[in-house]
Amino acid sequence: MxxxxxxxxxxxxxxxxxxxxxxxxxxxxxxxxxxxxxxxxxxxxxxxxxxxxxxxxxxxxxxxxxxxxxxxxxxxxxxxxxxxxxxxxxxxxxxxxxxxxxxxxxxxxxxxxxxxxxxxxxxxxxxxxxxxxxxxxxxxxxxxxxxxxxxxxxxxxxxxxxxxxxxxxxxxxxxxxxxxxxxxxxxxxxxxxxxxxxxxxxxxxxxxxxxxxxxxxxxxxxxxxxxxxxxxxxxxxxxxxxxxxxxxxxxxxxxxxxxxxxxxxxxxxxxxxxxxxxxxxxxxxxxxxxxxxxxxxxxxYPMSILNGENAKTEYTGISFAGGGQNLDTGFKVIHNAPNTSSVINSKSISKNGGKCTYRSLVRIAENAKNSKSTVSCESLMLDDISVSDTIPVNDIRTDDVEFSHEATIGKLSDKAIFYLMSRGLTEEDAKAMIVRGFAYPISKELPIEYAVEMNNLINLELKGAIG
Amino acid sequence: MKDLVINESSTRTARNYLINNIKLSDIKIPKIKEFKNIKVISESGKDVISEDVSKDKLTYGIDEAFTNEVLENANHKLKINVNSKTNKNIYIRYKFDENNQTLVDNIDIESEEGCRETINIVLESEGNREYYHNGIIRVNAKENTDIKVNIISLININSLNFISIENTLCDFAKVSYTYVEFGGRNSITNYYSNVIGKEAISNIDTVFLGKENQLFDANYLTDLRGVKSETNMIIEGALSDTSKNHFKGIIDFKKGCKKAKGNEQESCTLLSDKSKSIAMPVLLCSEEDVEGSHGNSAGKVGEKELFYIMSRGLTKKEAMRLLVKAKFNKILEKIHDDEYTCKINSLIDERLGE
Structure with missing residues (x-):
């Protein structure tokens, strides 16, 4: 089994x-x-x-x-x-x-x-x-x-x-x-x-x-x-x-x-x-x-209102929902002036029946010429009793903008595990590395004592395969 | 008439963001008269065509008022039992004119096991009069079938166009829509695909081209239930003047759809600083072993690309047209009909100024 x-x-x-x-x-x-x-x-x-x-x-x-x-x-x-x-x-x-x-x-x-x-x-x-x-x-x-x-x-x-x-x-x-x-x-x-x-x-x-x-x-x-x-x-x-x-x-x-x-x-x-x-x-x-x-x-859902020209905002967020938890999080940004930019990077991990929802709004107003917004959200599900939803709203009201949004939901990639194992890692180490890699873009942004806390959080008890 | 919001997304968050704000009171539903200007051609000659359409209610649809109008008072009913395995075409052509101004059609396609065919539904119009179209398209795809549905809406931009689509897919069935959505002052589409069967594939590719104050409101939902089932929603559009697009797309990975794949891509080129695009590409996931992705982009035609093409001697308008056509082409090439491909291309030329 x-x-x-x-x-x-x-x-x-x-x-x-x-x-x-x-x-x-x-x-x-x-x-x-x-x-x-x-x-x-x-x-x-x-x-x-x-x-x-x-x-x-x-x-x-x-x-x-x-x-x-x-x-x-x-x-x-x-x-x-x-x-x-x-x-x-x-x-x-x-x-x-x-x-x-x-x-x-x-x-x-x-x-x-x-x-x-x-x-x-x-x-x-x-x-x-x-x-x-x-x-x-x-x-x-x-x-x-x-x-x-x-x-x-x-x-x-x-x-x-x-x-x-x-x-x-x-x-x-x-x-x-x-x-x-x-x-x-x-x-x-x-x-x-x-x-x-x-x-x-x-x-x-x-x-x-x-x-x-x-x-x-x-x-x-x-x-x-x-x-x-x-x-x-x-x-x-x-x-x-x-x-x-x-x-x-x-x-x-x-x-x-x-x-x-x-x-x-x-x-x-x-x-x-x-x-x-x-x-x-x-x-x-x-x-x-x-x-x-x-x-x-x-x-x-923290919110940035970019009211001044060239104003910028970045959101880097991670949620971890375990059993009995329903974490409905995300980010809202209103581009309200020319040349504004926003970068949104969100990750979620759900396990043990937990539910993670990413809910967001990007609004680029009529006057926000030459504005840019990039949204990326990734969700990782670690079992089949958990739930992961992504509900973004992207409201673009002028032409002179660069806007892109991408999101993925999935489990750990078998190919990535196989690749790392072919480089000499055990299956357990390969999986641990992938999960830590998934969370790394966020953990590197955290103050050091919290990064340590997060590493403790991603403490894998490794036995066989995920999924 | 009560102030009822139509084509609502089942995702409640949409209510907060002016994406679910098409109100029934804004729309005048005319009295239904007869519609005679219809041509139905089956190339294979094997399909059974009748008026014996299903009267079952749709799971979703634009709104009950609209779907009931079709179920109770349709002026064109078409039941097609697809029996051909030769991948031939069925054409259903509607042309609006002075004597044919309101079309309420109920198209019910039932594909027998292993059959494959392409159904082309074409809506055209004469002059600039306001016409009214409200239709249901239902596809029931049995095991191993491969059904393609091309909807080509070229009616004028003063008309109203409502389409409610519902598909049911059994094991190994494939249903692929290509929707060319150019017509209609208000063009409202509700699409629901219930992918029950294992390894069943449900796809929809849409191109829309907005002009003046056209509004496109698309509410697409695919429920993936079958093991290794798959869905792709690809939407490519361009908006000029004060036209608007609302896209509400949901891929719902239901429990049990192990190894299912879902991909949703919406891209809108804004050709005017007054045009607007609101998109809500949603992924709902209650199953772990799946691959889901969505992408959404909006913006004007790339300056670099424009400059490159213009440096080859084309005017700005020509260059823009070329770039929009290039974006549309990957979807339009799925329509293997020279006559309509030609008409679509001329309409793009006309809309983007020749």
């Missing part, structure tokens, strides 16, 4: 440890006007922010669930607590972070990464940021890296000008939910001409069961500036559904550069309904690197 090769799913041991659900304050479950007002009161919101929240709640109630994509009927907002304040204030030293929370982030390797390779770190535990720090020289150069609450308090004019403007509150139901109950997240402001040599990293950990995390990330990269921002997310697994509906708004001004890397490793009871959007100016560039490994259901 033909034996199958099994690709290990993510070793979740390092993420699945649970701390006691020991919080300072946890709002009652559900979503009502009173709850939203209470969150606003707990967070000492200014009036304008409270108004945004209440307006968003009305919009949330008026919008329908998406009629496409994965089935979200498992989500019952009456069973979700939208705000959990941990027993810690915001600290600028790891020493001051309470022991259990500090342990959590140490196990995840965050302080170590900060020492080695980062310019700044933010760590959010449940609904609040518990640690934030940045290198001194960046502070002197005028770089701001803080939690969103501090930004609302200390930089209200900048926040007011940008908050929920890139992603409008009525974009979809879960954006409205986010705007109503948001808490935590990072605010980054890179002044004109400042280039950061090392990345900033925010890590989001949701410990409390039957709760949601709704962090807001707002990044403004001024003219000619440059930044690499990394976000990581994880949570221990509980039996009931948890919800993540974050929002990321990126403003990248003329001649600026932003690289936004995400490794999402939520537990398999998590609904990850995140929204990310970038507005990109003249000669500016945003590169997205995205790894989706966790969650029960993900609906995640």
């Amino acid at each position: 033909e034996e199958k090769t099994y690709l290990e799913e993510v070793d979740r041991n390092i993420y699945d440890f649970k701390n006691k659900d020991d919080y300072d304050y946890k709002i009652k479950k559900g979503l009502t006007k009173e709850i939203v007002e209470e969150i606003s009161r707990q967070k000492n919101d200014p009036d304008w922010m409270r108004e945004i929240r209440l307006k968003a709640l009305d919009i949330y109630n008026s919008l329908e669930l998406p009629t496409w994509g994965p089935d979200l009927s498992v989500l019952d907002m009456d069973e979700i607590a939208t705000y959990v304040r941990p027993k810690s204030k915001l600290n600028s030293s790891w020493e001051d972070v309470p022991e259990d929370i500090k342990d959590t982030f140490e196990k995840l390797g965050i302080p170590e990464a900060e020492k080695k390779s980062l310019a700044g770190v933010g760590a959010q535990y449940d609904s609040e940021v518990v640690y934030h720090s940045m290198k001194e020289d960046l502070i002197k150069q005028g770089v701001i890296y803080t939690d969103m609450e501090t930004a609302v308090r200390e930089y209200p004019d900048i926040v007011k000008e940008h908050f929920m403007k890139c992603v409008p509150v009525n974009d979809h139901k879960f954006v409205a939910l986010h705007a109503a109950v948001w808490s935590g997240g990072s605010f980054v402001y890179v002044p004109k001409g400042v280039k950061l040599d090392f990345p900033l990293q925010s890590y989001f950990r949701l410990n409390s069961p039957e709760s949601g995390q709704f962090e807001h990330t707002l990044i403004i990269v001024e003219e000619g500036a440059s930044l690499h921002f990394i976000e990581g997310c994880s949570a221990p697994k509980y039996n009931k559904v948890n919800l993540h509906a974050g929002c990321v708004e990126l403003y990248v001004k003329d001649n600026a550069y932003l690289r936004y890397s995400t490794i999402e490793n939520w537990s398999k009871n998590m609904l990850n309904l995140n929204t990310k959007k970038a507005i990109i100016g003249k000669n500016a560039q945003v590169d997205w690197v995205s790894g989706s490994f966790g969650s029960k259901i993900s609906m995640l």
